[in-house]
Structures are given as C-alpha cells and as structure tokens.
Amino acid sequence: MSMKEYIDEAEAALLHTYNRYQVVLDKGDGVYLYDMEGKKYLDFCAGIAVFALGYNNREYNDALKAQIDKIIHTSNYYYNVPAVEAAVKMKKVSGMDRVFFTNSGAEAIEGALKAARKYAYLKDGRTDHEILAMEHSFHGRTFGALSVTGNPHYREAFEPMIGNIRFAQLNDFDSVLSQVTDKTCAIIMETVQGEGGIYPAQEEFLKKVRALCDEKDILLILDEIQCGMGRTGYMYAWQRYGVKPDIMTTAKALGCGVPVAAFLMTEKVGAHSLTSGDHGTTYGGNPLACAAVSKVLDLFEKDNIIDNVRQVGAYLEEKLAALVDNYDFIEAHRGVGLMQGMVFSIPVGDIISRALEKGLILINAGTNIIRFVPPLVITRENVDDMIVILRDCLDEVKIS
Numbered sequence: 001m002s003m004k005e006y007i008d009e010a011e012a013a014l015l016h017t018y019n020r021y022q023v024v025l026d027k028g029d030g031v032y033l034y035d036m037e038g039k040k041y042l043d044f045c046a047g048i049a050v051f052a053l054g055y056n057n058r059e060y061n062d063a064l065k066a067q068i069d070k071i072i073h074t075s076n077y078y079y080n081v082p083a084v085e086a087a088v089k090m091k092k093v094s095g096m097d098r099v100f101f102t103n104s105g106a107e108a109i110e111g112a113l114k115a116a117r118k119y120a121y122l123k124d125g126r127t128d129h130e131i132l133a134m135e136h137s138f139h140g141r142t143f144g145a146l147s148v149t150g151n152p153h154y155r156e157a158f159e160p161m162i163g164n165i166r167f168a169q170l171n172d173f174d175s176v177l178s179q180v181t182d183k184t185c186a187i188i189m190e191t192v193q194g195e196g197g198i199y200p201a202q203e204e205f206l207k208k209v210r211a212l213c214d215e216k217d218i219l220l221i222l223d224e225i226q227c228g229m230g231r232t233g234y235m236y237a238w239q240r241y242g243v244k245p246d247i248m249t250t251a252k253a254l255g256c257g258v259p260v261a262a263f264l265m266t267e268k269v270g271a272h273s274l275t276s277g278d279h280g281t282t283y284g285g286n287p288l289a290c291a292a293v294s295k296v297l298d299l300f301e302k303d304n305i306i307d308n309v310r311q312v313g314a315y316l317e318e319k320l321a322a323l324v325d326n327y328d329f330i331e332a333h334r335g336v337g338l339m340q341g342m343v344f345s346i347p348v349g350d351i352i353s354r355a356l357e358k359g360l361i362l363i364n365a366g367t368n369i370i371r372f373v374p375p376l377v378i379t380r381e382n383v384d385d386m387i388v389i390l391r392d393c394l395d396e397v398k399i400s
Helices: 001-014 058-070 083-092 104-124 143-147 152-158 173-179 203-216 267-271 287-302 306-328 347-358 378-398
Strands: 025-030 032-035 038-043 098-102 130-134 165-166 182-191 219-223 245-252 261-265 330-336 337-342 368-371
Touching: 038 165, 038 378, 058 287, 083 098, 083 245, 083 261, 083 287, 083 330, 098 104, 098 267, 098 287, 104 143, 104 182, 104 219, 104 245, 104 261, 143 152, 173 203, 182 203, 203 306, 219 368, 261 267, 287 306, 306 330, 306 337, 306 378
Parallel strands: 130 165, 130 182, 182 219, 219 245
Antiparallel strands: 025 032, 032 038, 098 261, 245 261, 330 337, 337 368
C-alpha cells in the first residue's frame, strides 16, 4: 500500500486520540528517520525524548536480539538475570536504593503515589493524606497520574480524580508553604517541566522544598521521566543541584524505545511502604525490557553520552539564543542541556508543519513553544543543519 493508503487505514482502525502528522515513518538510522517513500528527516524529537542513543544502534539491537533468542518474559514470581543487572546499574547511576520496574512513565507515577500514601498510612493509620503537586505539570494520563497533573484541561472531562490533591506554583516556595497541611504526605514535581513549557526547577526552590520535607517527614517525589537519563547533562536532573528525592520516576530514554519505566526509592521508603501484595505488574521488569535498560546504561557510560549532552547542549543554547535576537515573534528560550524550549508570541503549529515538509521533525510544548529534545548523540553539525531549516521556516512565517 502507499503511504496515503496506510494513513487512511489507520484513520479507520485506530482510536482518534492523536492528531497525527500525515507521514508514515518506516525506519531510522543515527539521528535521521525515513518515511515509507524514502524521504529523510533530521529528528529533533527522538520519539518525545526516548531515542537517546539514536536509531539503529548496533550494540543495542544485538543485545535485544540475543535476549529474544533466550527468553522474553517469565513473570515476577521468578528472578531473571537482566532485571537484576539493570536494577544494580540503576542504583549506581541514581544513588537510590530500591527499584520497581513498570511498563510506562504513567505507571511509574502510579506506583510512586501508592508508595507515598502507604508510607504515611503506616505512620498513623489514616487514609486522608494529601499530595501536593505543581501547576502546569504533566505526569501522565492514568487516573492517579492525571490527578497530580497541573492542567485542568486534561482533568475536567474525567472528574472526579483521586482525592486530596493540592497544587502549588513551581519555583514559588511561599505557594508551597500555603498548601502544606498536617495531612500532606508527599510533594511531587518534575525537576524540569516538559509538557508544561520547559520550566526547570530552581536550585533554591528545590533545596527549600527538600528541607521542608525533611522537617515534616513529607516524601519528595521527583518525576524524571522526560528530563532524566542524561538529557540535562546529568544522569538525573536533580543531581545538578544535589537535591535527592525520596522517590523518583524514570522512563522514556531508559529503554530507548522498548516500553519500560521504573520508580526508585530510598531504603527508608522501601522499608516502610509497599510490601508483598501492595503492588504488581505482569510485564514490568521482564527480561526483554530489562536487557534494554542494562544495555542502554552500558552504552551511556561507554559512549560518554553525558559529556556529549553538555557540549552539544551548550552549543544548541547558543544557537537558539541567536534566533531570539533575530525574530521579534520569538520571546525567549529556556531549558537545560538537550531539553530546550523556544517561546513564541504566535502559535507554533505552522512552523512545525513547515519544518516537517523540509525534513526536520520538531514538537511543541503547548501552543506557543517549540520543544527541542533530540537524540543525545547529536553533533554540532546536526544542530547547524537544524538551525538552517528552522531559519527558513521562520523567514517564511515572517514574510507571510
């Protein structure tokens, strides 16, 4: 079938929960994707911050093929070698103590919320504990994750959410203080807000929240699903400030395309929260997913991914800053490492569509922000190529 015929088939068969671009992507290599007709695209989306190592990485592919030939799935009633190896490596890079593997970021958030409430329940036997989340945050689409997502538009059609959720403003400690009560059992936030517009948490704010949590025995949950795995120039964004959470979530680049995520916790939380029968998953932590995690972590170290993010991320920031100075409809840019956002005074949908036509894949974060979350293996030359195409698009918009 032609690309158009596949699109028509998809529209007839798939639930219409996405407004997809009219492209059928067929294969990838390095930092490039190709559609069914062979057109080449420079990818600055990476499957929404997933494909950190780029496409068609031979060592990664071979590790998964080898695991497929051994065993893909058992169950959590038994141990498997890849899960143990992946967990040990995750503890090393995160500094956390206990790992629970899930299938998706939203499921990792669900587990983190349950762990926090169980921790509080074991202290006082109450079930009316509250969780404080941040406005403009995004944590996922399942009921628990949606309940702590700070955008009413996502929640309103699905009310009532889970109860006892409050919201404060990121980087406004007084706002946090005004919402904390004697029922507060956890504070959850993205270390860098992604969908909400690429807003990094400020060091002073994070440190004050950490101190507050220590004072009141409130658990700090940091959502590192998008900003983690090296994207900010640190394996996890909180490591930039040394503000360690009690619970953290990770996903996306963790498996570089294989659906896998995890929530991790300190020994204190692990010893006083979820126990046998409290939480589970059929597929979470299966050998195939954990073989992916294990190999990804090996390649991060072997290929010096963090160093590349720091160097190329700084170069990308420099180039984006220059664009802000040259176009009056660009208001600002912000971000950390290879997680950048450019803020416009106009909707960005037309710019992204024009870029796609010219062979550049970009995504938005809200109606007026272009988000740049490329594979973490991109080079300065890739940034230069992206800027050339983006400038062409911006010039066309400026003239029209």
